[in-house]
Amino acid sequence: MPGRPLSVDDGVATRQNQRDHILDVALRLMSQRGAKGTSMRRLAAACDLQVAAIYHYFESKDALLAAVVAERHYGTRMAESFPIDPAAPPEDRLTTLFLHVWNGALEEQAIWRLVLGEGMQGEPAVMSVGRDLLDLIEPATTGWIRQFLPEVADPEAVAHLMVGQLLVGFVRAVFSDDDPTTIGADCVVPLLGVVFS
DSSP states (O other): OTTOOOOGGGTOOOHHHHHHHHHHHHHHHHHHHTTTTOOHHHHHHHHTSOHHHHHHHOSSHHHHHHHHHHTTOHHHHHHOOOOOOTTSOHHHHHHHHHHHHHHHHHHTHHHHHHHHHHHHTTOHHHHHHHHHHHHHHHHHHHHHHHHHOTTOSOHHHHHHHHHHHHHHHHHHHHHOOSOHHHHHHHHHHHHHHHHTO
């Protein structure tokens, strides 16, 4: 029955899982319609909840929007290591690093669409979250470059270029019909040319 609050007796998980469910549905709706096009009433209907249940977890749509992005735990995820063969040529190591980040970002495409779309419109709730996300990406990328490419003289500059190429790739992925794998492979080529020329 739509609008009826869920309970543990229904076989549905706890309130924390309900909150996570709200965030997942909000991300899906907001990435498709934007924050302005996603009302709390529409979100409640999509979650099969009453609007009051949404407000129980999030005091406002701005708080919901901020939580949708912030609770993806990017800081923790960017601190996770991944294997790159230290004996591989530097070009191969940089390519592997770029494609690892690219593929991870593709998995979070809905977040990127939301942050970029709302950021372009100056949505206040997403501006600080977007800045925080950028503040995580470049230092993490710089750290990975230091770790996996110790021969690179200026890791900060290479990280800056790499993040730029990732953003170029996202724009291309939004506006073209090209395969995302092809886009990632294409975007790493200029980076390799600049770093190893």
